[in-house]
Amino acid sequence: MRLSANLPAYLARRPSLLIVVFATLVLALIWATVATLIFAERDRVFDDARHELRGAQRVMGAHVRRTFETAITQLSAVDAWLAQASRSPAQADLADLEGVTKRLQAYTEGAPSFRLFDASGRTLAFGGAGAEGIDASDREFIQVMLNAAPGTMHVGATILTRDTNVTVIPVVLKAQPNAYQVAMIAAGIPVDDFHKAFADFMISAPGTTGIFRRDGKVLVQDPDPERFVGKHIPKFDYEKFIAKWGEYGIIEHTSVVNGRPRITAYVALNPIPLLVYASIHVDQLNARWWSEAINDLMLGGLATVLAIALSAWILVLIRRKDRDALRLTQALREAEAANRSKSDFMAKMSHELRTPLNAILGFSEMISDVRFEALASRHRDYARDIHRSGRHLLALIDQLLDIAKIESGVVQLHETTIDLQEFLAECVAVTAPLARANKLQVSLSVEPAARALVADHKQLRQMMLNLLSNAAKFNRPDGRIDVLACRVPDGLNIIVADTGIGIPAAARAHIFEPFGRGGSQVASTVEGIGLGLPITKALVELHSGWIELDSSAGGGTTATLHFPASRIPPDRIGSIAA
DSSP states (O other): OHHHHHHHHHHHTOHHHHHHHHHHHHHHHHHHHHHHHHHHHHHHHHHHHHHHHHHHHHHHHHHHHHHHHHHHHHHHHHHHHHHHHHHSSSOOOGGGHHHHHHHHHHTOTTOOEEEEEOTTSBEEOBTTBSOTTOBOTTSHHHHHHTTOOTTOEEEOOOEEOTTTOOEEEEEEEEOOOOTTOOOEEEEEEEHHHHHHHHTTOOOSSOEEEEEEETTSBEEEEESOTTOOTTSBOTTOOHHHHHHHHOSEEEEEEEOTTTOOEEEEEEEEOTTSSEEEEEEEEHHHHHHHHHHHHHHHHHHHHHHHHHHHHHHHHHHHHHHHHHHHHHHHHHHHHHHHHHHHHHHHHHHHHIIIIIHHHHHHHHHHHHHTSTTOTTSOHHHHHHHHHHHHHHHHHHHHHHHHHHHHHHHHTOOOOOEEEEEHHHHHHHHHHHTHHHHHHTTOEEEEEEOGGGSEEEEEHHHHHHHHHHHHHHHHHTSOTTOEEEEEEEEETTEEEEEEEEOSOOOOHHHHTTTTSTTOOOSOHHHHTSSOOSOHHHHHHHHHHHTTOEEEEEEOTTSOEEEEEEEEGGGSOHHHHHHHHO
16 A cells, blocks of 8 residues: 555656656557457458458349349240241241340340250251250250150259350250250350359459359359369258258358368359359468558567657557548448449349340340231230330440449450441441431541541440430431541541531530430430430540530531541551552
8 A cells, every 4th residue: 555655756766667667558558459450450351351252142143143034034935936936827947046046145145055955855956056966865954854844944064065165054944845846945054154254253362153053063163173063062951051041141161172161152043043152261361361460560569669769659650540540441341332332233223124124125026026927916016116115225224334334444445447437337327217217318428548447346336326326316307417537637536417406505514424415405305314425435535535526506516536546557557648
């Protein structure tokens, strides 16, 4: 008691001891802080990994579900065609089915390939699709379906096709009775499409993504150094697994391949008999944690060396660092949450809208075909209206996805040398129906020195179709559209001029903003959501160029796409100059 009361006076009389005590307290505080930061860093690394896995689970599940639902829908459409054509008085040739499958595939990204099989498991060719007489009776999906009832669907094990040498996942439908001896219809979904879609999902640490069936058969795994594709997951029981963990979630477990601890996010795609997963090794997360914790350890060592002289200043810096780290962590989490919300929205919209649209477009095009004589003419008109509206809605969705890709910075250029005379003539021909509907005259002029351009063909086509459709939609009846490609001192210009309603002065400042449409009453009655010009501006800037609009209210609009001289092939410059 007496010592406690006299301790301050005792220390005051011994300043060296006071410094030692103070430095000891500072060192204890420093290392306690370092330990807290290190373990907080571990929690952050693992939390980030779980958030990342959860996002990958959602996006992968939506992509795989959309892909297989599209394949199943298309198989049903082919089956319906075979049954309908068999009952038709004027039975169609089986070769006509090739046109039906191509129309179905036209609206599908990464479209599957179709094969027809007879009751013995041999292939039947139709048109130019597939090879005739290939014996596939030894394939697992054929053996499963030989005695199945019509309408039965089966997802087969991953195979390497014998006619095209492509690795696919077969989705097979037992066909209805028909006059073409078709017993089974198969759609081969390319495995490479999944590898491309799932690439670079894992950022926190190297991970594994894949797809397997309810019976535990692995269909896709990336990477797959152990060659696990085609094997069964040992002791996997789907019913017990779902009863214990549910249809989706994140679990920590031991790898059945190498016995290492893992964190895995999965989702069951009911009623499709598949599970999709993304997984990260725990020891890889620990390695990342320790690589980042070294910085904290080094900071602790430096603080130890300077603790006696600079302990107070170090405490201030630590507190400031904690505050900054807290704000930065919060900002990063908010940004990651916003990015995940956007990704979830795009994946959901792509699944919820594209899948039914593909079915609507495919079936409406089929029933509007003149060969379906049994349908009343007004029903075919209804089908054409449905098909036209579906194509319009699909175009709007594609524009939304395009602007999202551009904003996220994932759009890349695939450059080729383009002959502008042929290319612009093709673009004018594509928009000719819209020009004829408005009684517009369209002229095309390409200077000989301006025929060659190095650009991304698909993106340049999208830019030109946006400008030409705008010139047609916002023009006057009996007006004109003039298209010109010409050389200028610093590059090459493509010009689209119209005699339309023009753009009011108040709207020009916002014309390149998403969903801005020129601000006129006429524009509000025209189809579109105002993404054409923003997309065009972003794409031409990817080519190191720019777009310029010269317009006035009621005075028409002239749109100029300018490309720098670096996009004119040097060999073409020499030949043209000669």
